[in-house]
Amino acid sequence: MMYRFKTDLNYSDVTPRADYMNRRTLMAGAGGLAIAAMAGRPVSAAAIAFQKSAYSTDEKPNSLEDITGYNNFYEFGTGKDDPAKHAHNLTTTPWSVKIDGLVDKPGNYSFEDIIKGVNMEERIYRLRCVEAWSMVVPWVGFQLSDLLGRIGVQSSAKYVAFETLVRPEEMRGQGRRLLDWPYREGLRLDEAMHPLTILATGLYGEDLPNQNGAPLRLVVPWKYGFKSIKSIVRISLTDSEPQATWNMQNAREYGFYSNVNPNVDHPRWSQASERPIGGGLFARRKKTLMFNGYGDQVADLYAGMDLQKNF
Amino acid sequence: MTLVQNLNAQIRKIPTWPLYVIAPVPGLVFFYWAATNQLGADPLQVLERQLGKWALQMLMITLLVTPVRNWSGVNFIKFRRAFGLTAFMYVCFHLLTWFVLDKQFFWDEIVKDLIKRPYIIIGMVNFLVLLPLAITSHNYFLRRLGPLRWRKLHKLSYVAVLAGAVHYLLVVKAWPPEPIIYVVGAVLLLLMRVNWSKFTGFASSA
Numbered sequence: 237m238m239y240r241f242k243t244d245l246n247y248s249d250v251t252p253r254a255d256y257m258n259r260r261t262l263m264a265g266a267g268g269l270a271i272a273a274m275a276g277r278p279v280s281a282a283a284i285a286f287q288k289s290a291y292s293t294d295e296k297p298n299s300l301e302d303i304t305g306y307n308n309f310y311e312f313g314t315g316k317d318d319p320a321k322h323a324h325n326l327t328t329t330p331w332s333v334k335i336d337g338l339v340d341k342p343g344n345y346s347f348e349d350i351i352k353g354v355n356m357e358e359r360i361y362r363l364r365c366v367e368a369w370s371m372v373v374p375w376v377g378f379q380l381s382d383l384l385g386r387i388g389v390q391s392s393a394k395y396v397a398f399e400t401l402v403r404p405e406e407m408r409g410q411g412r413r414l415l416d417w418p419y420r421e422g423l424r425l426d427e428a429m430h431p432l433t434i435l436a437t438g439l440y441g442e443d444l445p446n447q448n449g450a451p452l453r454l455v456v457p458w459k460y461g462f463k464s465i466k467s468i469v470r471i472s473l474t475d476s477e478p479q480a481t482w483n484m485q486n487a488r489e490y491g492f493y494s495n496v497n498p499n500v501d502h503p504r505w506s507q508a509s510e511r512p513i514g515g516g517l518f519a520r521r522k523k524t525l526m527f528n529g530y531g532d533q534v535a536d537l538y539a540g541m542d543l544q545k546n547f
Numbered sequence: 548m549t550l551v552q553n554l555n556a557q558i559r560k561i562p563t564w565p566l567y568v569i570a571p572v573p574g575l576v577f578f579y580w581a582a583t584n585q586l587g588a589d590p591l592q593v594l595e596r597q598l599g600k601w602a603l604q605m606l607m608i609t610l611l612v613t614p615v616r617n618w619s620g621v622n623f624i625k626f627r628r629a630f631g632l633t634a635f636m637y638v639c640f641h642l643l644t645w646f647v648l649d650k651q652f653f654w655d656e657i658v659k660d661l662i663k664r665p666y667i668i669i670g671m672v673n674f675l676v677l678l679p680l681a682i683t684s685h686n687y688f689l690r691r692l693g694p695l696r697w698r699k700l701h702k703l704s705y706v707a708v709l710a711g712a713v714h715y716l717l718v719v720k721a722w723p724p725e726p727i728i729y730v731v732g733a734v735l736l737l738l739m740r741v742n743w744s745k746f747t748g749f750a751s752s753a
Contacts, residue, residue, distance in 0.1 A: 504665065506660060517590045517648060
């Protein structure tokens, strides 16, 4: 067997970037900034100040290389490495999100408006793809319920609908009608208000890389990954079930709820187990957990619902 | 000598056995890369897919020998057995990868896959169709069956190439271009086997 580095240190033991960058700039002033610039990183620090969260799993996150190099983001191509290769073409500033529908304060909110004053937290979540592979991702973001509270959801609203950017000159995959652009997704209002549901703006303590859905994306960890819509440009509150792109592509295979459920198979393949990414060729297959292991927190959202029918 | 006769004379001089030696090398190299984490975040998926693609490509090359001979006169028939057996070799690698590394002997899931998943059923049928072709590839069986029966049996390769392409198409989400290209290729290869002279009066493939 190859020697494997073992440590009892956790990711949580790692010195937060904000701290060590601070020490550097205190010590070296302009020198620190020069070092940052020479390393090729944008000098406007991409680091995000965040707090830890009790909602994080203590499982070890996947490497940054895996998380940013293995993506389904068909706007940039259908290969798993296409987003990493082509997403750099996307410009994410300026960015605004149109908020409309059954809300008190509709309008075009700039990205800065959206994140102003929010409690940024690190949420280390499991991500389970419908293709039966999974990762553990250390997102940085804030609860969607935060934003919904600020924009004033009206009592007639029952669902939240989201849309992704359409910009074929930067998102080369949108030249083909592989999916019905813009990418759309939706949640029931109680799912959207749940504390686990976040809008993520960062990864591993830094701004979200383009291929992971920069600058703003949804993360709903108890559902299949395609529901965690990326690069959001519109949030609408509605009273009828919103359109969801994969559901439109093939309703028999991709349901509106798409809760992770080992007992409900995809018509063409089993969902009973998954392949954890990053473990190498011989990684052990894992049995898939109901609601991706978040059953304790979300199961009662679906009490009394037939999850075979409402898949 | 014409160019074609010249080419054929050169081809005849090349021995066949090195093909059998070279054939497994790409698969073994890929397996090595997968095992040493050089194939990215999901080496199993990449390995499994690539082995399947090579099997399908070799099947298609096998089925190109006769059309190439009919159109250009250049004759690769002496290598066709090696091409076909290489295809079968990669089908076996692909199946083993699925069974051992992907499903990892999760028997209940394997059985469920075999009875419920169309793409797995098609894949398994493909293997079972190619198995007798591999077994009877040897001259001994050519003699025992006689050339007519042998040729009839080996027309099962038409089933295999189409089933292989459909198997790939059933595994992906939405309609990405690559599996569609294989299906189109397989259909074209089969169309080349039709006796068009029945309709056009021109000579065509045997």
